[in-house]
Amino acid sequence: MTEQSSRVFNVLFLCTGNSARSIIAESVLRRDGGGRFRAFSAGSHPKGEVHPTALKVLENFHYPTDGLRSKSWDEFAVPDAPVMDFVFTVCDNAAGEACPIWPGQPMTAHWGIEDPAAATGTGLLREMSFINALRYMKARIAAFTALPIASLDRMSLATRLCDIGRAEGATRPRPDVA
Known part of the structure; x- marks a missing residue:
């Protein structure tokens, strides 16, 4: 194995509250990343606790x-x-906020999905929102982990990462977000 193909990549998932979507993404990549990725999550204004339904769905x-x-x-x-x-x-x-300057110039993309913590209705409907968020995130992460990262130039990789963010379940970016 070459050094590039055996390299472990660090991946950070960002959301405003860091209580549901980014937490789900961190957990999915941890398990499904095949040891090729180290997953992290964070928020611009963290809620301070992980949403209990996110934990329940992940465990289930x-x-x-x-x-x-x-x-x-x-x-x-x-x-x-x-x-x-x-x-x-x-x-x-989070996509519209001024992010910190990340050392190393990481590749970035927006993979927005609806906030399951904002779902209303019966307990079952709210739980289904978390299951859908898990399903959408799992599909994005599967597409990401399947990319031949070592063989793609930076521009091609950026295009592929943005395409992943447009997959089923994608939110529409706000008009004031570039």
């Missing part, structure tokens, strides 16, 4: 929940933080 689908916590993206902008290779926003609000 046998995804790891150990160590998951709601935290600020500031933890990843300090000098001794892991250097990110990829940073994905998973909510439209």
